[in-house]
Amino acid sequence: MSVSAPVRRSGGAYSPAARHRRQTLIAWGFAAPFVVLFLVFLAGPIVSSLLMSFTDMTTRDLRNPLAVDFVGFENYVTLFTDQKFLRALQNTVVFVVFGVPLTMGLALLLALALNTGITRFRTVFRVGYYAPVVTSIVAIAIVWRFILQPDGLLNVFLGWFGVQGPDWLQSTGWAMPSLILMAVWRNIGTLMVIFLAALQGVPREQHEAAMVDGAGVLARFRYVTLPELRPAMLFAAVITGIGFLQFFEEPFVMTRGGPLDSTLSSAFFTFNQFGFGNYAYAAASSYVLFLVIVLLTLLQFRLLRRKD
Known part of the structure; x- marks a missing residue:
């Protein structure tokens, strides 16, 4: 006596649609813990802080947060009339405008040297x-704070050549360049590795063809190497720009935003406002910084994206 196999009907338990639904439910079951954590600890606070930026919430409203008043864009308007915030935004722009190109340029030079000129101990240089x-970053900032003190290592070195170094972190003219220098030194390694990987991916045949056509070193770099590096340069510019726009630890540890707010950053300003209990005002400040990050990223994509 033979037993026939079950018939797979289009709407039955063995249909492709049923199997797809079952697989989808299993997938959502595995993803559910992450989704819950994402909604509770990331998406929820983001939406809450955005809504809070349109209210007048302060410390006194913590016991009854639903009783706050809706003020619309008042916090955002106040921000752009607040001289301290405008100074912090200006400092952040200066930090990015000088820090990002300097970091990328030096990292590219190091990557070129490691890719072509330096053969021995290449791994040691990379590390x-x-x-x-x-x-x-806190440990680095503390070390650099000692280096930049009036009797620190840098001024001792300058003294060997008869140069009287300033009090770097207490000078309104030198405090910001000092922080930029430290940030460049700290971030140059990441971009160097990225550029080095991109350089090693440039087809050697293109360089050989350019040499046959009589192209020199600079011409090959401009017309062969740089076009191949555009994706890596875009990635490097985006991650470095976002990081530099959010710089906080450097002024927090080294200068506390001084002297005379010359190193006060937008992130540090937001941190201070939260500390003062101006929660809605701080949330508005953080979303202004977020908008600046988005605009800068879009600009970088427009300028550096690969043109085929």
Whole structure:
């Protein structure tokens, strides 16, 4: 006596549609823990802070947060009449405008040297330049604070040549350049590795063809290497720009935003407002910084994206 196999009907338990629904439910079951954590600890606070930026919530409203008043765009309007915030935004722009190109330029030079000119101890150089990236930013800031003191290592070195160094972190003219220098030194390793990987991916045949056509070193770099590096340069510019726009640890540890707010950043301003209990005002400040990050990223994509 033979037993016939079950018939797979279009709407039955063995249909492709039923199997797809079952697989979808299983997938959502595995993804559910992450989705819940994302909604509770990330998406929820983001939406809450955005709504809070349109209210007048302060410390006194913590016991009854639903009783706050809706003020619309008043916090945002006040921000752009607040001289301290405008100074912090200006400092942040200066930090990005000078820091990002300098970091990318030096990283590219190091990557070119490691890719072509330096053959011995190449791994040692890579590790040495990358070491600051994996070191705690607070530890780095403390070390640099001692280096830049009036009797610190830098002024001692300058004294050997008869140069009287300033009090770097207490000078309104030198405090910001000092922070930029430290940030460049710390972030250069990441971009160097990215550029080095991109350089090693440039087809050697293109360089050989350009050499046959009589192209020199600079011409090959401009017309062969740079076009191939555009994706890497775009990625490097985006991640470095976002990081530099959010700089906080450097002024927090080294200068406390001084002297005379010359190193006060937008992130540090937001941190201070939260500390003062101006929660809605701080939320508005953070979303202004978020908008600046979005605009800068869009600009970088427009300028550096690969043109085929």
